Amino acid sequence: MMWLVTFLACIGLICAEEPFNHKVHNGRVIGGHDAKPNTWRWQVSMQYDSYNDNSYYHICGGSLIDAFHIMTAAHCIMSMDPSLYRVVVGEYNMYNYDGSEQFLRVERIVVHPGWNGDLGKGNDIAILRLADPVYDNGYVAIAELPYPGETLPHGFTCTITGWGLIDYMGNVPAILQEAPLDVVEHSVCSQYDWWGSVALETMVCAGGDGAISGCQGDSGGPLSCYTNGAWRVHGVVSYGPAGMCNQYKKPTVFTRVSSFLDWIFSVINSA
Structure with missing residues:
Protein backbone atom coordinates (compact mmCIF):
# COMPACT_ATOMS: atom_id res chain seq x y z
CA MET A 1 0.00 0.00 0.00
CA MET A 2 2.86 2.38 0.67
CA TRP A 3 4.01 1.95 -2.93
CA LEU A 4 0.51 2.77 -4.12
CA VAL A 5 0.42 5.92 -2.03
CA THR A 6 3.75 7.00 -3.53
CA PHE A 7 2.47 6.17 -6.99
CA LEU A 8 -0.67 8.23 -6.48
CA ALA A 9 1.18 11.16 -5.00
CA CYS A 10 3.68 11.76 -7.77
CA ILE A 11 2.66 10.36 -11.13
CA GLY A 12 0.19 11.06 -13.93
CA LEU A 13 -2.45 13.69 -13.28
CA ILE A 14 -1.64 13.83 -9.65
CA CYS A 15 1.12 16.34 -9.27
CA ALA A 16 0.90 19.94 -10.32
CA GLU A 17 3.56 20.71 -12.87
CA GLU A 18 6.79 21.08 -10.94
CA PRO A 19 9.30 23.67 -12.14
CA PHE A 20 12.19 22.11 -14.04
CA ASN A 21 14.70 23.18 -16.65
CA HIS A 22 12.29 24.99 -18.94
CA LYS A 23 9.07 26.89 -18.52
CA VAL A 24 6.37 25.71 -20.87
CA HIS A 25 2.63 25.70 -20.76
CA ASN A 26 1.26 22.19 -20.49
CA GLY A 27 -0.44 20.59 -23.46
CA ARG A 28 -3.90 19.12 -23.83
CA VAL A 29 -6.46 16.57 -22.84
CA ILE A 30 -5.43 13.22 -24.38
CA GLY A 31 -7.72 12.28 -27.24
CA GLY A 32 -9.32 15.71 -27.25
CA HIS A 33 -9.61 18.50 -29.77
CA ASP A 34 -9.55 22.29 -29.80
CA ALA A 35 -12.48 23.74 -27.92
CA LYS A 36 -14.49 26.43 -29.64
CA PRO A 37 -13.54 29.89 -28.39
CA ASN A 38 -15.66 31.33 -25.59
CA THR A 39 -17.37 28.03 -24.80
CA ALA A 143 -19.83 27.84 -13.04
CA GLU A 144 -23.13 26.22 -12.18
CA LEU A 145 -22.73 23.51 -9.55
CA PRO A 146 -24.66 20.25 -9.01
CA TYR A 147 -27.27 19.63 -6.35
CA PRO A 148 -26.08 18.37 -2.93
CA GLY A 149 -25.29 14.67 -3.09
CA GLU A 150 -26.11 14.46 -6.80
CA THR A 151 -24.56 11.50 -8.62
CA LEU A 152 -24.44 10.69 -12.32
CA PRO A 153 -25.54 7.39 -13.88
CA HIS A 154 -23.09 4.93 -15.40
CA GLY A 155 -22.29 5.89 -18.99
CA PHE A 156 -23.44 9.52 -18.65
CA THR A 157 -21.29 11.62 -21.00
CA CYS A 158 -19.53 14.68 -19.59
CA THR A 159 -16.74 16.88 -20.93
CA ILE A 160 -13.24 17.39 -19.59
CA THR A 161 -11.39 20.57 -20.54
CA GLY A 162 -7.88 21.79 -19.94
CA TRP A 163 -4.36 22.44 -21.12
CA GLY A 164 -2.96 19.13 -19.81
CA LEU A 165 -0.27 17.05 -21.49
CA ILE A 166 -1.17 15.13 -24.62
CA ASP A 167 1.17 12.27 -23.68
CA TYR A 168 4.11 11.40 -21.44
CA MET A 169 6.49 13.06 -23.93
CA GLY A 170 4.96 16.43 -23.13
CA ASN A 171 3.58 17.74 -26.43
CA VAL A 172 2.21 21.18 -25.76
CA PRO A 173 -0.48 22.59 -28.06
CA ALA A 174 -1.56 25.92 -26.65
CA ILE A 175 -5.31 25.97 -27.29
CA LEU A 176 -7.80 24.80 -24.65
CA GLN A 177 -8.78 21.19 -25.30
CA GLU A 178 -12.06 19.38 -24.73
CA ALA A 179 -13.02 15.71 -24.83
CA PRO A 180 -16.03 13.58 -23.91
CA LEU A 181 -15.71 11.21 -20.97
CA ASP A 182 -18.31 8.67 -19.90
CA VAL A 183 -18.98 8.33 -16.18
CA VAL A 184 -17.98 5.02 -14.58
CA GLU A 185 -20.21 4.40 -11.57
CA HIS A 186 -18.58 3.78 -8.20
CA SER A 187 -19.53 0.09 -8.06
CA VAL A 188 -17.49 -0.46 -11.23
CA CYS A 189 -14.63 2.01 -10.64
CA SER A 190 -13.95 0.52 -7.20
CA GLN A 191 -13.49 -3.02 -8.55
CA TYR A 192 -10.01 -4.43 -8.04
CA ASP A 193 -9.08 -4.36 -11.76
CA TRP A 194 -10.21 -0.74 -12.06
CA TRP A 195 -9.14 1.66 -9.27
CA GLY A 196 -10.08 -0.56 -6.35
CA SER A 197 -10.24 0.90 -2.85
CA VAL A 198 -8.73 4.27 -3.83
CA ALA A 199 -11.95 5.09 -5.73
CA LEU A 200 -14.22 6.59 -3.09
CA GLU A 201 -17.88 7.57 -3.25
CA THR A 202 -16.76 11.20 -2.87
CA MET A 203 -15.08 10.88 -6.26
CA VAL A 204 -16.31 10.68 -9.86
CA CYS A 205 -14.61 8.30 -12.29
CA ALA A 206 -14.92 9.05 -16.01
CA GLY A 207 -13.22 7.49 -19.02
CA GLY A 208 -11.10 4.35 -18.86
CA ASP A 209 -11.56 3.40 -22.52
CA GLY A 210 -7.82 3.54 -23.16
CA ALA A 211 -8.19 6.39 -25.64
CA ILE A 212 -9.43 9.59 -23.96
CA SER A 213 -8.36 10.96 -20.59
CA GLY A 214 -7.09 13.91 -18.66
CA CYS A 215 -3.37 14.22 -17.99
CA GLN A 216 -0.83 16.26 -16.06
CA GLY A 217 -1.74 19.94 -16.24
CA ASP A 218 -5.48 19.20 -16.31
CA SER A 219 -5.48 18.76 -12.53
CA GLY A 220 -7.89 21.03 -10.70
CA GLY A 221 -9.93 21.66 -13.82
CA PRO A 222 -13.60 20.93 -14.37
CA LEU A 223 -15.61 17.92 -15.42
CA SER A 224 -18.61 19.67 -16.94
CA CYS A 225 -21.88 17.76 -17.35
CA TYR A 226 -25.19 18.92 -18.80
CA THR A 227 -27.71 18.17 -16.05
CA ASN A 228 -30.99 19.77 -15.01
CA GLY A 229 -30.97 22.15 -17.95
CA ALA A 230 -27.47 23.58 -17.52
CA TRP A 231 -23.79 22.75 -17.80
CA ARG A 232 -22.59 22.10 -14.26
CA VAL A 233 -19.15 21.36 -12.83
CA HIS A 234 -19.57 17.92 -11.28
CA GLY A 235 -15.88 17.12 -10.81
CA VAL A 236 -12.42 18.54 -10.10
CA VAL A 237 -9.59 16.62 -11.80
CA SER A 238 -7.71 14.72 -9.10
CA TYR A 239 -5.70 11.69 -10.29
CA GLY A 240 -5.00 9.15 -13.00
CA PRO A 241 -2.58 6.35 -13.87
CA ALA A 242 1.21 6.40 -14.09
CA GLY A 243 2.94 6.67 -17.45
CA MET A 244 0.47 7.06 -20.29
CA CYS A 245 -2.60 8.73 -18.85
CA ASN A 246 -5.11 7.04 -21.16
CA GLN A 247 -5.02 3.49 -19.83
CA TYR A 248 -7.80 0.95 -20.12
CA LYS A 249 -9.85 0.55 -16.92
CA LYS A 250 -7.97 3.44 -15.32
CA PRO A 251 -10.36 6.34 -15.78
CA THR A 252 -9.60 9.90 -14.81
CA VAL A 253 -10.74 10.43 -11.21
CA PHE A 254 -12.35 13.66 -10.06
CA THR A 255 -13.30 15.07 -6.67
CA ARG A 256 -17.11 14.90 -6.61
CA VAL A 257 -18.28 18.49 -6.20
CA SER A 258 -21.73 17.50 -4.92
CA SER A 259 -20.07 15.93 -1.86
CA PHE A 260 -18.36 19.19 -0.86
Missing part, protein backbone atom coordinates in the same frame (compact mmCIF):
# COMPACT_ATOMS: atom_id res chain seq x y z
CA TRP A 40 -16.08 26.82 -21.41
CA ARG A 41 -16.06 30.25 -19.85
CA TRP A 42 -15.70 29.05 -16.24
CA GLN A 43 -12.41 27.27 -17.07
CA VAL A 44 -9.37 29.06 -15.65
CA SER A 45 -5.61 28.62 -15.81
CA MET A 46 -3.89 28.52 -12.43
CA GLN A 47 -0.32 29.77 -12.77
CA TYR A 48 2.71 29.72 -10.49
CA ASP A 49 5.81 31.89 -10.10
CA SER A 50 8.36 29.51 -8.61
CA TYR A 51 11.21 32.04 -8.56
CA ASN A 52 9.13 35.03 -7.40
CA ASP A 53 10.22 37.00 -10.46
CA ASN A 54 6.84 37.51 -12.14
CA SER A 55 7.50 34.63 -14.53
CA TYR A 56 4.29 32.63 -14.27
CA TYR A 57 3.52 29.32 -15.94
CA HIS A 58 0.45 27.08 -16.04
CA ILE A 59 0.34 24.35 -13.40
CA CYS A 60 -3.35 23.45 -13.09
CA GLY A 61 -6.85 24.22 -14.18
CA GLY A 62 -9.71 25.49 -12.08
CA SER A 63 -13.30 26.72 -12.19
CA LEU A 64 -14.66 30.19 -11.51
CA ILE A 65 -17.39 29.68 -8.88
CA ASP A 66 -18.11 33.32 -8.07
CA ALA A 67 -16.56 36.69 -8.85
CA PHE A 68 -13.90 36.24 -6.14
CA HIS A 69 -13.38 32.46 -5.91
CA ILE A 70 -11.72 29.69 -7.90
CA MET A 71 -12.22 25.98 -7.19
CA THR A 72 -9.24 23.72 -7.88
CA ALA A 73 -7.52 20.61 -6.52
CA ALA A 74 -5.71 20.62 -3.18
CA HIS A 75 -2.74 18.80 -4.73
CA CYS A 76 -2.24 21.80 -7.04
CA ILE A 77 -1.22 23.93 -4.06
CA MET A 78 2.57 23.95 -4.20
CA SER A 79 2.95 26.72 -1.60
CA MET A 80 0.53 28.41 0.78
CA ASP A 81 2.00 31.80 -0.19
CA PRO A 82 -0.75 33.38 -2.34
CA SER A 83 1.67 35.90 -3.86
CA LEU A 84 3.25 33.09 -5.90
CA TYR A 85 0.03 32.43 -7.86
CA ARG A 86 -2.11 34.14 -10.38
CA VAL A 87 -5.30 33.06 -12.08
CA VAL A 88 -6.12 33.73 -15.72
CA VAL A 89 -9.78 33.80 -16.72
CA GLY A 90 -10.98 34.20 -20.28
CA GLU A 91 -7.92 32.25 -21.47
CA TYR A 92 -8.00 30.24 -24.70
CA ASN A 93 -4.66 30.23 -26.51
CA MET A 94 -1.86 30.16 -23.96
CA TYR A 95 0.68 31.58 -26.42
CA ASN A 96 -1.37 34.53 -27.65
CA TYR A 97 -2.81 37.57 -25.92
CA ASP A 98 -6.30 37.81 -27.38
CA GLY A 99 -7.73 40.59 -25.22
CA SER A 100 -10.22 38.25 -23.56
CA GLU A 101 -7.96 37.39 -20.62
CA GLN A 102 -8.03 38.77 -17.10
CA PHE A 103 -4.90 38.23 -14.97
CA LEU A 104 -5.78 38.14 -11.29
CA ARG A 105 -3.77 38.00 -8.09
CA VAL A 106 -4.60 35.48 -5.39
CA GLU A 107 -5.32 36.83 -1.91
CA ARG A 108 -6.02 33.69 0.10
CA ILE A 109 -5.77 29.90 -0.26
CA VAL A 110 -8.09 27.53 1.59
CA VAL A 111 -7.38 23.81 1.38
CA HIS A 112 -9.99 21.31 2.54
CA PRO A 113 -9.21 20.39 6.17
CA GLY A 114 -9.50 16.68 5.36
CA TRP A 115 -6.74 16.81 2.73
CA ASN A 116 -3.59 15.03 3.93
CA GLY A 117 -1.69 14.63 0.67
CA ASP A 118 -2.95 11.08 0.06
CA LEU A 119 -5.11 11.13 -3.06
CA GLY A 120 -6.59 7.76 -2.15
CA LYS A 121 -8.13 9.36 0.95
CA GLY A 122 -9.92 12.02 -1.06
CA ASN A 123 -10.73 15.62 -0.08
CA ASP A 124 -8.61 16.83 -3.00
CA ILE A 125 -10.17 20.27 -3.27
CA ALA A 126 -9.13 23.84 -2.54
CA ILE A 127 -10.55 27.34 -2.97
CA LEU A 128 -8.57 30.41 -4.02
CA ARG A 129 -9.87 33.87 -3.12
CA LEU A 130 -8.89 36.54 -5.62
CA ALA A 131 -7.59 39.95 -4.60
CA ASP A 132 -9.93 41.63 -7.11
CA PRO A 133 -13.20 40.43 -8.60
CA VAL A 134 -13.59 39.02 -12.08
CA TYR A 135 -15.62 41.34 -14.28
CA ASP A 136 -17.96 40.25 -17.03
CA ASN A 137 -16.20 41.05 -20.29
CA GLY A 138 -18.23 38.53 -22.29
CA TYR A 139 -15.54 35.81 -22.02
CA VAL A 140 -16.15 34.56 -18.49
CA ALA A 141 -19.01 32.89 -16.64
CA ILE A 142 -19.56 31.62 -13.13
CA LEU A 261 -20.98 21.89 -1.42
CA ASP A 262 -21.39 22.68 2.29
CA TRP A 263 -17.66 23.24 2.64
CA ILE A 264 -17.42 25.25 -0.60
CA PHE A 265 -20.18 27.63 0.47
CA SER A 266 -18.79 27.92 3.98
CA VAL A 267 -15.47 29.12 2.53
CA ILE A 268 -17.17 31.58 0.20
CA ASN A 269 -19.42 32.94 2.93
CA SER A 270 -16.59 33.27 5.44
CA ALA A 271 -14.88 35.70 3.11
